[in-house]
């Protein structure tokens with residue numbers, strides 16, 4: 001009676017000992033694999049949001065006629081973007097005001113020469129451009 005009761009327990013113990021050892025090895029291997037994959041995943045989702053916004057403005061400026069009168073660090077017909085960035089802080093009010101200037105044109109702030117209006121620009125695009133300009137300190 002006692003033996004019949006014990007036998008399955010002993011068998012189970014033996015089976016568990018051999019299988020248990022094997023399976024725990026497998027587990028640690030899997031863990032290591034998972035750990036080495038995690039950093040790779042992270043690097044895919046960390047482009048700077050601010051950088052992306054600035055480059056959108058830069059791309060818009062590239063598409064327009066801005067570069068015939070402006071350069072980043074040299075005065076042409078209009079002031080260098082870096083001078084503009086030094087003159088104005090990147091506040092919401094300044095971005096609004098300068099975006100309106102880019103759309104409707106302006107003069108008198110940097111000399112007698114006027115900036116031509118860019119009536120086809122949307123306010124949103126003009127703001128992206130101004131944000132980019134003001135990021136060029």
Ligand code: HEC
Nearest residue numbers: 064065066069077078106107108109110111113114115129
């Ligand atoms: C025909 C030449 C010309 C073109 C094209 C031009 N600008 Fe200008 N820009 C000027 C001049 C001149 C000024 C200085 C105006 C002033 O004295 O108020 C100026 C001023 C600016 C300023 C500063 C405004 C201020 O009140 O201080 C910004 C910002 C600017 N331009 C952005 C742009 C962008 C963005 C574009 C393209 C969409 C562009 N400009 C296209 C000539 C130009």
